Amino acid sequence: xxxxxxxxxxxxxxxxxxxxDSVTLEVETGQIVALLGMNGSGKTSLLKIIAGLEEPSxxxxxxxxxxxxxxxxxxxxxxxxxxxxxxxxxxxxxxKFGLAIRGICKKDxxxxxxxxxxxxxxxxxxxxxARGLSGGEQQRIALARAFVLQPEILLLDEPTANLxxxxxxxxxxxxxxxxxKDACTIMLATHNLHQAxxxxxxxxxxxxxxxxxxxxxxDFFSHPSNETTRxxxxxxxxx
Amino acid sequence: MLxxxxxxxxxxxxLILKGDPEVISVTVRSLHVSGxxxxxxxxxxxxxxxxxxxxxxxxKRVIRGVFNALLGVPTVALGLILYLTLSKSGPLGxxxxxxxxxxxxxxxxxxxxxxxVSFTSNAxxxxxxxxxxxxxxxxASNLQTSFAxxxxxxxxxxxxxxxSFNRSVAELGIAMMIGxxxxxxxxxxTTAIALETARGETALSxxxxxxxxxxxxxxxxxxxxLRRS
Numbered sequence: 001x002x003x004x005x006x007x008x009x010x011x012x013x014x015x016x017x018x019x020x021d022s023v024t025l026e027v028e029t030g031q032i033v034a035l036l037g038m039n040g041s042g043k044t045s046l047l048k049i050i051a052g053l054e055e056p057s058x059x060x061x062x063x064x065x066x067x068x069x070x071x072x073x074x075x076x077x078x079x080x081x082x083x084x085x086x087x088x089x090x091x092x093x094x095x096k097f098g099l100a101i102r103g104i105c106k107k108d109x110x111x112x113x114x115x116x117x118x119x120x121x122x123x124x125x126x127x128x129x130a131r132g133l134s135g136g137e138q139q140r141i142a143l144a145r146a147f148v149l150q151p152e153i154l155l156l157d158e159p160t161a162n163l164x165x166x167x168x169x170x171x172x173x174x175x176x177x178x179x180x181k182d183a184c185t186i187m188l189a190t191h192n193l194h195q196a197x198x199x200x201x202x203x204x205x206x207x208x209x210x211x212x213x214x215x216x217x218x219d220f221f222s223h224p225s226n227e228t229t230r231x232x233x234x235x236x237x238x239x
Numbered sequence: 240m241l242x243x244x245x246x247x248x249x250x251x252x253x254l255i256l257k258g259d260p261e262v263i264s265v266t267v268r269s270l271h272v273s274g275x276x277x278x279x280x281x282x283x284x285x286x287x288x289x290x291x292x293x294x295x296x297x298x299k300r301v302i303r304g305v306f307n308a309l310l311g312v313p314t315v316a317l318g319l320i321l322y323l324t325l326s327k328s329g330p331l332g333x334x335x336x337x338x339x340x341x342x343x344x345x346x347x348x349x350x351x352x353x354x355x356v357s358f359t360s361n362a363x364x365x366x367x368x369x370x371x372x373x374x375x376x377x378x379a380s381n382l383q384t385s386f387a388x389x390x391x392x393x394x395x396x397x398x399x400x401x402x403s404f405n406r407s408v409a410e411l412g413i414a415m416m417i418g419x420x421x422x423x424x425x426x427x428x429t430t431a432i433a434l435e436t437a438r439g440e441t442a443l444s445x446x447x448x449x450x451x452x453x454x455x456x457x458x459x460x461x462x463x464x465l466r467r468s
Contacts, residue, residue, distance in 0.1 A: 051376050079376045085369040088391055097387075098377035149378065 004028055005050075005153060005185060010059035012045050012209075019045040021209040023059070027202075029152070030183040032175070034196035034217075037206035038237060043189035044082070046206065047155045050187065051079035063152075077153035078146040082161055082189075084138040086130040091122065091141055094130045098149045116148035119181075120174050136167030143171060147178050154178065156188045160195065172199055193233065197221060205229050243441075250442030251449060261431075261443070266450050269428040272340050272414075273407040276347035280403055284355030285396070291356065292363025293371075293388060303360065309353035314412030321346045322416045338419040343427070346413040351403035358402060362395020363388060394466045401462045405455050428454075 005027045012020040019042045027033050035043045048054040050061065052073030061068045063076065078098070087094050095116060099109040117123040120140035125133065130141055139159060146154060156175070160168035172195065179186055190196055196203050196217065203220040205213035205228075213220065213229040224230035231237050254262055291303060323329050325337045336342030366388050374387040389396065411429040418425030420434060428451045435444035 048372075053372050053375055074375060074378060077376075078378075079372075081369060081373065083369060085367060085373045087370070087373075087387070097374070097379075101378045101383055145377065 004064060006062040006065075007046075007050070008060050008062065010046070010049060010061070011057045012042070012049060012054065013057045019209050020049070020056070023206075023209070023211055025204065025211060025214070027185055027187065029185050030179065031202055032179055032186040032188065032200045034200035034203045035187060035189040035206055036191075036193065036196055036203055036232070037189075038232070039191075041206045042209040043206050044157055045209075047079055047157050047187065047189055050153065051077045051155050053079065076151060077155055078149055078151040079155040079157060080139075080142050080146045080159055082158040084135060084142050084162075086138055086141065088131060089129075090126070091117070091128050091130050091133070092126045094141055095145045095148050098145065102149070112148050112150075113144075116144035119147060119177055120144045121170055134167075136163045136170075139163060140167065140171060140174070143174055147174075147182075150182055150184070152184055154184050154186045156186065158189055158191065161191065168195075175199060193221075205232065207232070247441040247445050251446030254443060254446040255450065259443075259446070262446055262450065264423055265426050265428050265431045265447065266454075268340060268426065269408055269451075270454070272343045272427060273347060273404055275341075275344040276351060276407045277400060277404045279344065279348035280351045280355045280407075281400060284352045284403075285359055288356045288359035288399075289363055289385065289389060292360040292366075292392075293385070303357070306353045306356045306360075310357060312350070312353070314350060314410045315416070316412075317350055318346065318412040318416030321349070321413065325417065337417060338421060338425055340418070340425055343414055343418045343425060346417045347407040347410065350410060350413055351407050354403045354406055355399050358399030359392070359396050362392040362399065365395070366391045397462050397466055401458055404458060408454060409451065 007023055007025045010020050010023040011018065023042075023046060035046065037043050045054065049056050050073065052068075052070035055070055061073060063072075068076075087097060092113065095113045096109060099112060104112070113126075114123065117126060120143055122137060122140055122144065125137065125141075130138065133141065139162070143156075143159065159175075160171055163171065175186060175188070176199070178184065188196070188199065200217055203213075203215060203217055204211055205220070207228055213225045215223075215225060219225075220229070221233060224233055228237070291299060322337070324331050325334070325342055326332055327337075336345060370391055371384055371388060374384040379387060409429060411433060414420075414425075414427045414430050415433070418427065418430065420426050420430040426434075428447050432444045432447045432451070435441075435447065
């Protein structure tokens with residue numbers, strides 16, 4: 001059964017700054033949705049609210065019509081941060097963290113971890129210290145650490161922003177495989193127009209906290225629905 | 240002069256190797272009193288340090304400032320205040336803690352609490368804030384997130400505990416004023432060294448000093464090895 005996620009009238013204010021302004025968005029299970037927008041447009045705030053890491057100032061999130069609390073959202077959604085953060089332990093320890101929290105038995109945990117690390121091509125790095133790896137490798141570990149939990153919603157905040165092209169390709173391939181394998185919903189904030197086009201089923205343009213365009217990649221690029229989006233695609237708006 | 244020192248050192252080693260009852264007694268009591276003081280200081284200091292390190296609230300800087308200022312409190316002055324507090328006519332005189340090992344532990348725990356709080360809160364504060372969000376997005380509850388952050392700060396926490404124990408075992412003022420240096424009751428390594436030196440028992444005081452320094456250095460080395468591993 002499709003598990004739709006509905007964001008309804010989400011506002012988020014930090015003091016006097018409105019990061020999100022009445023955002024309403026519905027996403028079907030299994031979709032990859034790319035959030036495009038300039039720096040400070042509200043993409044990260046939106047992902048953090050969906051991840052249950054921040055409370056919206058107004059509005060609600062529904063999963064199949066059920067209103068979700070932040071705590072419930074944290075059980076079904078996992079966010080991979082733009083800035084890679086690793087626990088000061090081994091790769092194994094990092095990937096195992098969420099499984100241990102969920103009380104997964106050792107045998108199942110081993111199998112899941114092995115699958116996740118294979119997916120990002122780092123199975124042989126299991127015993128290495130996570131913080132000793134390169135930025136690209138750490139970001140792949142971060143993806144494995146999130147994927148191993150088999151979240152219903154996988155949230156990626158500019159996952160390839162600091163990666164070299166080779167690591168970016170590996171990561172994009174891993175994202176595709178995750179979608180094929182688990183049919184989870186993936187929401188991806190990115191600056192990279194080409195990446196959004198390559199990876200997503202749908203592109204949402206966030207501009208100053210509002211959704212101003214929402215279309216398939218083909219329509220988004222061929223027939224921008226408004227002048228701001230057209231200028232954004234043409235590179236006439238500053239990032 | 241050198242010969243006197245060498246002879247005193249030889250006698251000191253003999254006392255240690257023979258297992259002199261006086262030496263053993265003060266050593267065990269020192270470890271017990273300072274160990275208990277460190278445990279007590281950690282019991283209330285670590286949670287407080289964690290709150291100071293992880294959260295922000297009005298007055299936090301003032302509290303941090305007070306604990307930082309208390310790092311350099313003279314032990315004799317603190318000993319005097321505690322003496323007056325614990326003496327029969329003092330506000331806590333009814334507990335009869337003066338001239339007891341437990342009274343000394345309490346005094347030392349008060350002395351080292353600022354070390355536990357300042358060092359640990361600094362260690363927790365230096366942890367990347369994103370680690371908390373990371374733990375939460377991986378499904379950790381608030382308590383599990385706190386433990387995850389504390390685990391990241393373990394190196395700094397260990398340092399705080401060792402520094403506290405070393406400060407406790409090496410201080411003299413509180414041990415002298417609260418304990419009274421009573422033989423086989425409240426005599427510790429530091430008070431015994433002061434007494435035996437004053438009495439001209441150089442060999443005994445050197446042997447006690449060697450033990451005291453060995454304890455301090457050994458614990459520091461062990462903890463350093465643990466931190467690296």
